Amino acid sequence: MEVKSGDHYWNPVLETLTREKLRALQFKKFKRIVEWGYNNSRMYRRLYDQAGFQPQDLQSWDDVAKVPTLQKEDYRIAQAKEPWPYGDSLCVPLEKVTEYHQTSGTTGQPVYQPDTWADWEWWNECWAYILWAQGFRNTDRVFIPFGYNIFIAYWAGHYACEKVGCEVVPGGVLNTEERLLKMKELRATAFMATPTYVLGMAESCRELLKIDPRDLNIQRILCAGEPGASVPATKRRMEEAWGAEVYDHVGATEIGGWAYECTSRPGGIHVNEAFFLVELVDLDNGRLIEEPERPGKIIITAFDRHAQPCIRFDSKDVGMWGAPCECGRTFRVLKGGVQGRVDHITKVKGVLFSPVSVEEVVRSIPELGDEFELVLTKKGDVDVATLKVELEPGSGADKNIVLQELSRLLRLKTGLSYRIEFHEYGTLPRYLVKASRFKDLRK
Amino acid sequence: MLADKETLNEIAAIISDLRGKTERLQELSGGMQCIDRNCERILAGVLMLELNISDACEFLD
Numbered sequence: 319m320e321v322k323s324g325d326h327y328w329n330p331v332l333e334t335l336t337r338e339k340l341r342a343l344q345f346k347k348f349k350r351i352v353e354w355g356y357n358n359s360r361m362y363r364r365l366y367d368q369a370g371f372q373p374q375d376l377q378s379w380d381d382v383a384k385v386p387t388l389q390k391e392d393y394r395i396a397q398a399k400e401p402w403p404y405g406d407s408l409c410v411p412l413e414k415v416t417e418y419h420q421t422s423g424t425t426g427q428p429v430y431q432p433d434t435w436a437d438w439e440w441w442n443e444c445w446a447y448i449l450w451a452q453g454f455r456n457t458d459r460v461f462i463p464f465g466y467n468i469f470i471a472y473w474a475g476h477y478a479c480e481k482v483g484c485e486v487v488p489g490g491v492l493n494t495e496e497r498l499l500k501m502k503e504l505r506a507t508a509f510m511a512t513p514t515y516v517l518g519m520a521e522s523c524r525e526l527l528k529i530d531p532r533d534l535n536i537q538r539i540l541c542a543g544e545p546g547a548s549v550p551a552t553k554r555r556m557e558e559a560w561g562a563e564v565y566d567h568v569g570a571t572e573i574g575g576w577a578y579e580c581t582s583r584p585g586g587i588h589v590n591e592a593f594f595l596v597e598l599v600d601l602d603n604g605r606l607i608e609e610p611e612r613p614g615k616i617i618i619t620a621f622d623r624h625a626q627p628c629i630r631f632d633s634k635d636v637g638m639w640g641a642p643c644e645c646g647r648t649f650r651v652l653k654g655g656v657q658g659r660v661d662h663i664t665k666v667k668g669v670l671f672s673p674v675s676v677e678e679v680v681r682s683i684p685e686l687g688d689e690f691e692l693v694l695t696k697k698g699d700v701d702v703a704t705l706k707v708e709l710e711p712g713s714g715a716d717k718n719i720v721l722q723e724l725s726r727l728l729r730l731k732t733g734l735s736y737r738i739e740f741h742e743y744g745t746l747p748r749y750l751v752k753a754s755r756f757k758d759l760r761k
Numbered sequence: 762m763l764a765d766k767e768t769l770n771e772i773a774a775i776i777s778d779l780r781g782k783t784e785r786l787q788e789l790s791g792g793m794q795c796i797d798r799n800c801e802r803i804l805a806g807v808l809m810l811e812l813n814i815s816d817a818c819e820f821l822d
Contacts, residue, residue: 440808
């Protein structure tokens with residue numbers, strides 16, 4: 319075995335391991351974490367005992383599906399017990415916990431996330447894979463325009479920047495205008511933000527500072543928190559606004575930073591399969607999906623996180639496998655990144671619908687602004703999809719021509735017709751971090 | 762950088778040695794926090810080396 323150049327990969331040993339060997343490594347690590355969870359967490363022991371599963375039942379890949387999946391609600395129930403605030407989900411003595419974070423709680427009680435120092439090092443290691451694959455090096459000065467807090471967002475990004483040798487500038491307490499000026503003053507080469515904020519910062523740069531964002535000479539932008547960097551039209555808008563390369567990655571508090579786009583930009587994100595097991599399962603029957611181009615729900619295991627392991631966690635995210643990437647990594651690619659949430663994939667007028675496809679259409683029309691809102695309502699028994707958009711100021715566009723083009727593309731992409739409303743530029747909601755542009759009011 | 766299996770095995774052996782030496786430091790510390798806590802950090806780094814290299818060694822040709 320000969321390992322390729324060390325400069326191209328963070329870890330050429332694991333990132334180019336043959337699929338067969340990678341699968342063998344994954345199975346070994348999967349068994350190890352299942353045993354750890356069962357032996358050290360009352361939550362996993364109860365879950366597995368109730369399902370009649372024992373770690374020694376894991377003899378081959380066929381047995382993986384026998385391991386019960388973990389729901390977010392399982393964490394919540396387990397954490398209602400002592401020791402506060404982690405309860406039965408904790409796998410180490412409380413005094414070994416050095417890091418606290420929590421989920422946002424948008425779907426209920428927040429999940430508390432403990433990490434040991436080694437777990438925290440692991441989080442940063444996961445991110446080092448991400449940064450290196452996207453070209454971050456010790457010549458970069460990375461600005462993080464975000465106030466780190468009880469949520470996991472950007473903490474690991476910050477420390478992983480240090481790990482790969484970047485100079486990292488925390489821009490948390492500043493407002494958008496001050497952040498832009500600081501980026502300009504320090505000649506930052508890169509920054510990290512949600513796609514919503516990347517576009518919002520570009521708009522603020524033009525409107526408030528009268529500076530073309532391209533003049534800041536940002537070379538690369540790492541996106542998080544929303545799928546926009548894997549939506550081609552949104553990615554294009556961000557790249558054109560900043561004159562920079564925009565990369566996607568995916569992570570979550572309970573899971574870790576588990577997937578990343580590389581500089582070959584395969585139209586998707588590599589799953590870090592040395593550190594995570596991603597299973598795609600059919601949305602209807604739960605069967606494992608191995609073939610490309612078929613959407614499935616993402617069940618995910620983090621192999622090496624110990625304080626509160628994440629084993630066959632039902633992420634509620636939807637994705638599909640794509641073609642191998644030319645970068646040489648053998649880690650599989652999720653085509654188009656995370657395609658949405660299971661709870662956002664819904665039927666409209668009997669047609670299976672994902673809001674991401676509307677984003678792709680709106681942002682492919684240059685005469686339209688970045689913001690939009692999609693609202694689903696019912697009129698009698700009929701679903702009504704209302705799309706609110708803004709015309710880009712100064713575009714000189716004929717509203718009727720834009721309307722026709724928008725309707726045509728939406729019909730083509732989603733198979734649905736929409737009630738389209740044009741709103742005055744700047745009147746649709748603006749978001750600072752994650753956007754909430756989809757509202758299903760039918761229930 | 763090119764690395765063959767032999768080199769990677771040697772790297773894994775050194776990683777194992779690092780773990781052993783660091784754990785020995787902790788045994789000798791007599792509870793000195795400046796040793797114990799810094800060793801805890803070193804061991805987290807050693808674990809990353811194990812995850813990146815040692816774990817994979819048995820699967821290399």
